Amino acid sequence: MSGMAQSGAWICFDDINQIDSEVISVVAQQLICITNAKNAGVDRFIFEGKMIRLVPSCAAFITMNPGYAGRTQLPDNLKALFRPIAMLVPDxxxxxxxxxxxxxxxxxxxxxxxxxxxxxxxxxxxxxxxxxxxxxxxxxxxxxxxxxxxxxxxxxxxxxxxxxxxxxxxxxxxxxxxxxxxxxxxxxxxxxxxxxxx
CATH class of the missing domain: 1.10.8.710 (Dynein motor, AAA1 domain, small subdomain)
Incomplete structure:
Protein backbone atom coordinates (compact mmCIF):
# COMPACT_ATOMS: atom_id res chain seq x y z
CA MET A 1 0.00 0.00 0.00
CA SER A 2 2.92 2.31 0.72
CA GLY A 3 4.18 1.81 -2.83
CA MET A 4 0.77 2.60 -4.25
CA ALA A 5 0.56 5.86 -2.31
CA GLN A 6 4.09 6.98 -3.20
CA SER A 7 3.95 6.07 -6.89
CA GLY A 8 0.40 7.15 -7.66
CA ALA A 9 -0.34 3.69 -9.03
CA TRP A 10 -3.71 2.01 -9.34
CA ILE A 11 -4.06 -1.42 -7.75
CA CYS A 12 -6.78 -4.02 -7.84
CA PHE A 13 -7.43 -6.60 -5.14
CA ASP A 14 -9.05 -9.33 -7.20
CA ASP A 15 -11.49 -11.54 -5.26
CA ILE A 16 -10.65 -9.72 -2.04
CA ASN A 17 -13.20 -11.71 -0.04
CA GLN A 18 -11.01 -14.81 -0.41
CA ILE A 19 -8.47 -13.18 1.91
CA ASP A 20 -8.66 -13.96 5.63
CA SER A 21 -10.66 -11.41 7.60
CA GLU A 22 -7.60 -10.51 9.73
CA VAL A 23 -5.64 -9.54 6.62
CA ILE A 24 -8.60 -7.67 5.16
CA SER A 25 -8.82 -5.63 8.36
CA VAL A 26 -5.19 -4.54 8.00
CA VAL A 27 -5.79 -3.61 4.35
CA ALA A 28 -8.86 -1.61 5.38
CA GLN A 29 -6.90 0.39 7.97
CA GLN A 30 -4.14 1.17 5.48
CA LEU A 31 -6.64 2.26 2.84
CA ILE A 32 -8.44 4.49 5.33
CA CYS A 33 -5.13 6.13 6.18
CA ILE A 34 -4.35 6.79 2.50
CA THR A 35 -7.92 7.95 1.76
CA ASN A 36 -7.84 10.41 4.68
CA ALA A 37 -4.53 11.81 3.42
CA LYS A 38 -5.95 12.22 -0.09
CA ASN A 39 -9.06 13.94 1.27
CA ALA A 40 -6.86 16.31 3.31
CA GLY A 41 -4.89 17.24 0.17
CA VAL A 42 -1.48 16.72 1.79
CA ASP A 43 1.79 15.94 0.00
CA ARG A 44 3.17 13.79 2.84
CA PHE A 45 1.56 11.80 5.61
CA ILE A 46 2.36 9.25 8.29
CA PHE A 47 1.78 5.70 7.14
CA GLU A 48 2.53 2.75 9.43
CA GLY A 49 4.73 5.01 11.59
CA LYS A 50 6.77 6.44 8.70
CA MET A 51 6.43 9.75 6.88
CA ILE A 52 5.88 9.04 3.18
CA ARG A 53 4.94 11.13 0.18
CA LEU A 54 1.52 10.95 -1.44
CA VAL A 55 0.87 11.03 -5.15
CA PRO A 56 -2.88 11.77 -5.29
CA SER A 57 -3.51 9.77 -8.47
CA CYS A 58 -3.18 6.55 -6.45
CA ALA A 59 -6.32 4.46 -6.27
CA ALA A 60 -7.44 1.03 -5.12
CA PHE A 61 -10.16 -1.16 -6.58
CA ILE A 62 -11.56 -4.47 -5.40
CA THR A 63 -13.49 -7.29 -7.02
CA MET A 64 -15.45 -10.00 -5.27
CA ASN A 65 -17.87 -12.81 -5.98
CA PRO A 66 -20.41 -12.85 -3.16
CA GLY A 67 -22.17 -16.08 -2.32
CA TYR A 68 -19.35 -18.51 -3.03
CA ALA A 69 -18.33 -20.99 -0.35
CA GLY A 70 -15.31 -19.98 1.69
CA ARG A 71 -15.69 -16.24 1.08
CA THR A 72 -15.45 -13.83 3.99
CA GLN A 73 -17.68 -10.82 4.59
CA LEU A 74 -15.99 -7.48 4.11
CA PRO A 75 -15.68 -5.35 7.26
CA ASP A 76 -17.88 -2.24 7.27
CA ASN A 77 -14.90 0.13 7.33
CA LEU A 78 -13.67 -1.39 4.04
CA LYS A 79 -17.12 -1.41 2.42
CA ALA A 80 -17.45 2.29 3.15
CA LEU A 81 -14.38 3.04 0.99
CA PHE A 82 -15.74 1.54 -2.21
CA ARG A 83 -18.69 2.30 -4.42
CA PRO A 84 -20.39 -0.98 -5.35
CA ILE A 85 -20.89 -1.70 -9.02
CA ALA A 86 -22.78 -4.76 -10.22
CA MET A 87 -21.19 -6.35 -13.24
CA LEU A 88 -23.09 -8.04 -16.02
CA VAL A 89 -22.80 -11.77 -16.55
CA PRO A 90 -19.82 -12.29 -18.86
CA ASP A 91 -20.41 -13.42 -22.43
Whole structure:
Protein backbone atom coordinates (compact mmCIF):
# COMPACT_ATOMS: atom_id res chain seq x y z
CA MET A 1 0.00 0.00 0.00
CA SER A 2 2.92 2.31 0.72
CA GLY A 3 4.18 1.81 -2.83
CA MET A 4 0.77 2.60 -4.25
CA ALA A 5 0.56 5.86 -2.31
CA GLN A 6 4.09 6.98 -3.20
CA SER A 7 3.95 6.07 -6.89
CA GLY A 8 0.40 7.15 -7.66
CA ALA A 9 -0.34 3.69 -9.03
CA TRP A 10 -3.71 2.01 -9.34
CA ILE A 11 -4.06 -1.42 -7.75
CA CYS A 12 -6.78 -4.02 -7.84
CA PHE A 13 -7.43 -6.60 -5.14
CA ASP A 14 -9.05 -9.33 -7.20
CA ASP A 15 -11.49 -11.54 -5.26
CA ILE A 16 -10.65 -9.72 -2.04
CA ASN A 17 -13.20 -11.71 -0.04
CA GLN A 18 -11.01 -14.81 -0.41
CA ILE A 19 -8.47 -13.18 1.91
CA ASP A 20 -8.66 -13.96 5.63
CA SER A 21 -10.66 -11.41 7.60
CA GLU A 22 -7.60 -10.51 9.73
CA VAL A 23 -5.64 -9.54 6.62
CA ILE A 24 -8.60 -7.67 5.16
CA SER A 25 -8.82 -5.63 8.36
CA VAL A 26 -5.19 -4.54 8.00
CA VAL A 27 -5.79 -3.61 4.35
CA ALA A 28 -8.86 -1.61 5.38
CA GLN A 29 -6.90 0.39 7.97
CA GLN A 30 -4.14 1.17 5.48
CA LEU A 31 -6.64 2.26 2.84
CA ILE A 32 -8.44 4.49 5.33
CA CYS A 33 -5.13 6.13 6.18
CA ILE A 34 -4.35 6.79 2.50
CA THR A 35 -7.92 7.95 1.76
CA ASN A 36 -7.84 10.41 4.68
CA ALA A 37 -4.53 11.81 3.42
CA LYS A 38 -5.95 12.22 -0.09
CA ASN A 39 -9.06 13.94 1.27
CA ALA A 40 -6.86 16.31 3.31
CA GLY A 41 -4.89 17.24 0.17
CA VAL A 42 -1.48 16.72 1.79
CA ASP A 43 1.79 15.94 0.00
CA ARG A 44 3.17 13.79 2.84
CA PHE A 45 1.56 11.80 5.61
CA ILE A 46 2.36 9.25 8.29
CA PHE A 47 1.78 5.70 7.14
CA GLU A 48 2.53 2.75 9.43
CA GLY A 49 4.73 5.01 11.59
CA LYS A 50 6.77 6.44 8.70
CA MET A 51 6.43 9.75 6.88
CA ILE A 52 5.88 9.04 3.18
CA ARG A 53 4.94 11.13 0.18
CA LEU A 54 1.52 10.95 -1.44
CA VAL A 55 0.87 11.03 -5.15
CA PRO A 56 -2.88 11.77 -5.29
CA SER A 57 -3.51 9.77 -8.47
CA CYS A 58 -3.18 6.55 -6.45
CA ALA A 59 -6.32 4.46 -6.27
CA ALA A 60 -7.44 1.03 -5.12
CA PHE A 61 -10.16 -1.16 -6.58
CA ILE A 62 -11.56 -4.47 -5.40
CA THR A 63 -13.49 -7.29 -7.02
CA MET A 64 -15.45 -10.00 -5.27
CA ASN A 65 -17.87 -12.81 -5.98
CA PRO A 66 -20.41 -12.85 -3.16
CA GLY A 67 -22.17 -16.08 -2.32
CA TYR A 68 -19.35 -18.51 -3.03
CA ALA A 69 -18.33 -20.99 -0.35
CA GLY A 70 -15.31 -19.98 1.69
CA ARG A 71 -15.69 -16.24 1.08
CA THR A 72 -15.45 -13.83 3.99
CA GLN A 73 -17.68 -10.82 4.59
CA LEU A 74 -15.99 -7.48 4.11
CA PRO A 75 -15.68 -5.35 7.26
CA ASP A 76 -17.88 -2.24 7.27
CA ASN A 77 -14.90 0.13 7.33
CA LEU A 78 -13.67 -1.39 4.04
CA LYS A 79 -17.12 -1.41 2.42
CA ALA A 80 -17.45 2.29 3.15
CA LEU A 81 -14.38 3.04 0.99
CA PHE A 82 -15.74 1.54 -2.21
CA ARG A 83 -18.69 2.30 -4.42
CA PRO A 84 -20.39 -0.98 -5.35
CA ILE A 85 -20.89 -1.70 -9.02
CA ALA A 86 -22.78 -4.76 -10.22
CA MET A 87 -21.19 -6.35 -13.24
CA LEU A 88 -23.09 -8.04 -16.02
CA VAL A 89 -22.80 -11.77 -16.55
CA PRO A 90 -19.82 -12.29 -18.86
CA ASP A 91 -20.41 -13.42 -22.43
CA UNK A 92 -19.14 -16.99 -22.11
CA UNK A 93 -19.49 -17.59 -25.83
CA UNK A 94 -17.28 -14.66 -26.79
CA UNK A 95 -14.73 -15.43 -24.07
CA UNK A 96 -14.56 -19.08 -25.13
CA UNK A 97 -14.24 -18.09 -28.80
CA UNK A 98 -11.29 -15.80 -28.14
CA UNK A 99 -9.50 -18.28 -25.86
CA UNK A 100 -10.05 -21.21 -28.22
CA UNK A 101 -8.81 -19.14 -31.15
CA UNK A 102 -5.71 -18.16 -29.16
CA UNK A 103 -5.05 -21.84 -28.52
CA UNK A 104 -5.10 -22.70 -32.21
CA UNK A 105 -8.70 -23.81 -32.75
CA UNK A 106 -9.86 -22.94 -36.26
CA UNK A 107 -13.57 -23.56 -35.55
CA UNK A 108 -13.51 -21.54 -32.33
CA UNK A 109 -16.74 -19.60 -33.00
CA UNK A 110 -18.82 -22.72 -33.63
CA UNK A 111 -17.34 -24.63 -30.68
CA UNK A 112 -17.61 -21.66 -28.31
CA UNK A 113 -21.35 -21.33 -28.94
CA UNK A 114 -21.87 -25.04 -28.27
CA UNK A 115 -19.89 -24.79 -25.07
CA UNK A 116 -21.77 -21.70 -23.86
CA UNK A 117 -25.09 -23.38 -24.58
CA UNK A 118 -24.00 -26.49 -22.70
CA UNK A 119 -23.04 -24.49 -19.61
CA UNK A 120 -26.30 -22.55 -19.73
CA UNK A 121 -28.32 -25.77 -19.94
CA UNK A 122 -26.34 -27.37 -17.11
CA UNK A 123 -26.89 -24.40 -14.81
CA UNK A 124 -30.61 -24.32 -15.57
CA UNK A 125 -31.53 -28.02 -15.81
CA UNK A 126 -29.35 -29.86 -13.30
CA UNK A 127 -29.91 -29.95 -9.54
CA UNK A 128 -28.49 -27.15 -7.42
CA UNK A 129 -25.39 -28.37 -5.60
CA UNK A 130 -22.82 -26.34 -3.70
CA UNK A 131 -19.94 -28.02 -5.49
CA UNK A 132 -21.35 -27.43 -8.99
CA UNK A 133 -19.57 -24.62 -10.79
CA UNK A 134 -20.81 -23.33 -14.13
CA UNK A 135 -19.26 -19.87 -13.93
CA UNK A 136 -16.36 -18.30 -15.75
CA UNK A 137 -13.77 -20.22 -13.71
CA UNK A 138 -15.27 -23.52 -14.81
CA UNK A 139 -15.36 -22.34 -18.42
CA UNK A 140 -11.71 -21.31 -18.16
CA UNK A 141 -10.74 -24.71 -16.73
CA UNK A 142 -12.25 -26.45 -19.76
CA UNK A 143 -10.60 -24.01 -22.17
CA UNK A 144 -7.17 -24.53 -20.62
CA UNK A 145 -7.61 -28.32 -20.78
CA UNK A 146 -8.81 -28.09 -24.38
CA UNK A 147 -5.75 -26.01 -25.28
CA UNK A 148 -3.43 -28.57 -23.69
CA UNK A 149 -5.18 -31.42 -25.50
CA UNK A 150 -4.98 -29.52 -28.80
CA UNK A 151 -1.26 -29.03 -28.34
CA UNK A 152 -0.74 -32.71 -27.47
CA UNK A 153 -3.02 -33.97 -30.29
CA UNK A 154 -2.76 -31.46 -33.16
CA UNK A 155 -4.22 -33.86 -35.72
CA UNK A 156 -7.30 -34.82 -33.71
CA UNK A 157 -10.71 -33.33 -34.50
CA UNK A 158 -11.26 -30.03 -32.69
CA UNK A 159 -14.78 -31.06 -31.71
CA UNK A 160 -13.47 -34.30 -30.21
CA UNK A 161 -10.83 -32.38 -28.27
CA UNK A 162 -13.35 -29.94 -26.78
CA UNK A 163 -15.82 -32.71 -26.00
CA UNK A 164 -13.12 -34.65 -24.18
CA UNK A 165 -12.16 -31.54 -22.16
CA UNK A 166 -15.81 -30.94 -21.28
CA UNK A 167 -16.45 -34.56 -20.37
CA UNK A 168 -13.31 -34.90 -18.26
CA UNK A 169 -14.01 -31.64 -16.43
CA UNK A 170 -17.77 -31.64 -15.95
CA UNK A 171 -18.84 -35.26 -15.58
CA UNK A 172 -16.76 -36.18 -12.49
CA UNK A 173 -18.47 -33.52 -10.34
CA UNK A 174 -22.04 -34.62 -11.13
CA UNK A 175 -24.21 -36.60 -8.78
CA UNK A 176 -25.43 -39.87 -10.31
CA UNK A 177 -28.89 -38.53 -11.26
CA UNK A 178 -27.41 -35.43 -12.87
CA UNK A 179 -24.82 -37.48 -14.72
CA UNK A 180 -27.63 -39.65 -16.10
CA UNK A 181 -29.59 -36.55 -17.15
CA UNK A 182 -26.49 -35.10 -18.78
CA UNK A 183 -25.93 -38.30 -20.77
CA UNK A 184 -29.62 -38.49 -21.74
CA UNK A 185 -29.45 -34.89 -23.01
CA UNK A 186 -26.35 -35.81 -24.96
CA UNK A 187 -28.33 -38.57 -26.64
CA UNK A 188 -31.58 -36.66 -27.17
CA UNK A 189 -30.29 -33.23 -28.20
CA UNK A 190 -28.38 -33.93 -31.39
CA UNK A 191 -28.13 -30.26 -32.35
CA UNK A 192 -26.22 -29.63 -29.17
CA UNK A 193 -24.21 -32.79 -28.71
CA UNK A 194 -23.47 -34.28 -32.12
CA UNK A 195 -19.76 -34.49 -31.57
CA UNK A 196 -17.51 -37.40 -32.35
CA UNK A 197 -16.39 -39.59 -29.49
CA UNK A 198 -13.21 -38.39 -27.84
Missing amino acids: YGLIAEVVLYSKGFESSKHLAQKMATLYKLCSEQLSQQDHYEFGIRAVNTVLVMAGNLKQANPDQSEEAILLRALRDTILPMFLVDDADLFLVCKTECPAMFVWPHA
